[in-house]
Amino acid sequence: MSRPQSFGARLRLDRIDRNGDGRLMIVPLDHSVADGPVTPDDSLDDLVAELAAARVDAVVLHKGTVRHLNPKNFVSTSLIVHLSASTSHAPDPDAKYLVTSVEAALRLGADAVSVHVNMGSQQEAAQIADLSRTAEETERWGIPLMAMMYARGPEIEDSNDPELVLHSATLAADLGADVVKVSYPGSASAMADVVAACPIPVVVAGGPPVDDKKVLMERVASTVRAGAAGLAMGRNIFQHPNPGRLAREIGDVVHGRMAIAA
Secondary structure (H helix, E strand, O other): OOOOOOHHHHHHHHHHOOOOOOOEEEEEOOHHHHHOOOOOOOOHHHHHHHHHHOOOOEEEEOHHHHOOOOHHHHHOOEEEEEOEEOOOOOOOOOOOEEOOOHHHHHHOOOOEEEEEEEEOOOOHHHHHHHHHHHHHHHHHHOOOEEEEEEEOOOOOOOOOOHHHHHHHHHHHHHOOOOEEEEOOOOOHHHHHHHHHHOOOOEEEEOOOOOOOHHHHHHHHHHHHHOOOOEEEOOHHHHOOOOHHHHHHHHHHHHOOOOOOOO
């Protein structure tokens, strides 16, 4: 895994690398602002505890949610505070905007922060500017930045187009991100091209729910074989009847503890 320059950022990135192998199993739980509660009741704390017990490397949360969770959960997993937001009910849901700061995330004990950019959206200029400014802030404060990069907008026909995925990944690196999250570009060979072109670790989004577990696990294995640093999988885990067990099984593949035949 490539390393940011500041000591603080290196230290915090090592904390996220819980398994010490340079690979990451991240579970985003930031969907609540866009789509509503992640859990149907007041059980998010239990979910985070279950994921921590399953040895996920990090979870992604919004600032307000973190305050209602047990800090002990983050002894065995890392906290990434998401700085961006929009709701699915907005006139333009692709228009992401900053809702908190790097400093506020540090006060919460974050090990990293994340910013969402929709390349090709009508508000692309503001989002790219937010990413660039945030990269400068994270460098100043010594904390890693994960850029969540997607190709979404009125002229985008296929958000998983390999050329668009590659462009979005390198855009994040160009503007100073330390880790980039992208869509799966459709094949292992296309994924390998993205990884080869991008100088920072690439983690792959879990995407929409997949009912067939075999298909899901094969995609995870294909992603890792292509050289990706790991997965950032949300819905496929937290909407599963047993999220902790599935997270552990996916983490076993990501970290090489379990092999899936090609």
